[in-house]
Amino acid sequence: MLIDPEFTPQGTRLPGAAAWFALPETLDCGQAFRWRPREDGSWEGVAVGRYLRLERQGPDIFLHGAGEAGFPFWRRYFDLDRDYEALAALFRRNPPLRRALDFCPGIRVLRQQPWETLCTFILSANNNIPRIKGIVERLCQGWGEAIPGTDLRAFPDPRDLAPLGEEDLAPLRAGWRAAYLLDAARRVTQGSLDLEALDLLPAPQAETRLLEVKGVGKKVAQCVLLFAYGRVECIPMDVWMKRVMAELYPRGFPRYLRPCGGIAQQTLFHWYRQR
DNA sequence: AACCAGGGTGATG
DNA sequence: CATCACCATGGT
Numbered sequence: 001m002l003i004d005p006e007f008t009p010q011g012t013r014l015p016g017a018a019a020w021f022a023l024p025e026t027l028d029c030g031q032a033f034r035w036r037p038r039e040d041g042s043w044e045g046v047a048v049g050r051y052l053r054l055e056r057q058g059p060d061i062f063l064h065g066a067g068e069a070g071f072p073f074w075r076r077y078f079d080l081d082r083d084y085e086a087l088a089a090l091f092r093r094n095p096p097l098r099r100a101l102d103f104c105p106g107i108r109v110l111r112q113q114p115w116e117t118l119c120t121f122i123l124s125a126n127n128n129i130p131r132i133k134g135i136v137e138r139l140c141q142g143w144g145e146a147i148p149g150t151d152l153r154a155f156p157d158p159r160d161l162a163p164l165g166e167e168d169l170a171p172l173r174a175g176w177r178a179a180y181l182l183d184a185a186r187r188v189t190q191g192s193l194d195l196e197a198l199d200l201l202p203a204p205q206a207e208t209r210l211l212e213v214k215g216v217g218k219k220v221a222q223c224v225l226l227f228a229y230g231r232v233e234c235i236p237m238d239v240w241m242k243r244v245m246a247e248l249y250p251r252g253f254p255r256y257l258r259p260c261g262g263i264a265q266q267t268l269f270h271w272y273r274q275r
Numbered sequence: 276a277a278c279c280a281g282g283g284t285g286a287t288g
Numbered sequence: 289c290a291t292c293a294c295c296a297t298g299g300t
Contacts, residue, residue: 030281031281121281121282122283124280124281124282125280125281125282125283125295126279126280126281126282126283126295126296127280127281127282127296127297127298128279128280128281128298128299129280129281130280130298130299131280131297131298131299132280132281134298135297173296173297173298174296174297175295175296175297176283176294176295176296176297177295177296178296180283214283214284215282215283215284216282216283217282217283217284218282218283219281219282219283220281220282220283223281236281237281238280238281238282239279239280239281239282240281241281269281273281
């Protein structure tokens with residue numbers, strides 16, 4: 001099902017989107033760390049300095065805070081041009097994935113800002129999701145630009161972090177990861193890591209560049225490629241996915257799943273962790 | 276109290 | 289190439 005957005009004064013309406021866009025699960029399944037639920041059940045967050053609130057109304061999903069002009073950004077962010085229903089039909093040929101989809105269909109892989117994704121997954125190393133969220137929040141509150149009309153802040157720019165020392169980041173309580181964060185900020189600021197140029201490289205070469213950053217290993221690099229650059233063939237192998245593979249895919253993913261293996265991975269990750 | 280969390284690094288075989 | 293102690297922090 002391809003989207004046909006309807007721009008109304010109340011917001012941008014995505015008709016029937018609830019069927020292929022699991023809102024809370026997509027926003028809170030460990031790929032992004034800054035979306036939060038509101039009292040009324042809607043969700044709000046910031047990406048690249050843009051505020052957005054999303055809410056489900058029956059079969060539809062509404063985007064508030066992004067007019068027609070801002071919609072192309074969120075269209076890309078939420079990967080709205082990919083047909084996740086067709087993908088689910090393919091995934092359902094595989095029994096473990098069918099189980100995961102029955103548990104929660106409609107988990108989408110986002111296309112987040114590369115810099116933010118690099119940082120948040122550096123912070124994810126040997127860490128747990130609630131604490132990652134807390135560190136990221138303190139990072140934004142400390143050095144991110146305020147978003148007018150909200151209590152939220154943008155994710156800080158690399159230029160704002162690069163001059164800092166580890167002592168400055170102590171309030172984050174990020175532990176030994178703080179030094180890695182600063183290394184990333186300095187590389188990006190100095191230009192020795194060009195995050196925009198990675199768009200043009202094949203995934204393996206882009207991965208090699210990411211691995212130069214301290215604190216970035218195979219798993220974090222795969223997360224950045226998947227969650228920021230839309231390289232859906234990349235499959236981050238964390239402790240949970242290693243359990244999934246050992247238990248359910250001892251010979252690896254079947255070949256027909258591999259081109260979108262990263263999306264399959266996120267569906268399995270969520271199911272296995274929440275079961 | 277020991278173990279775990281969306282791991283990575285550096286030293287050692 | 290494989291293994292392993294270690295890393296800071298907070299929750300169970």
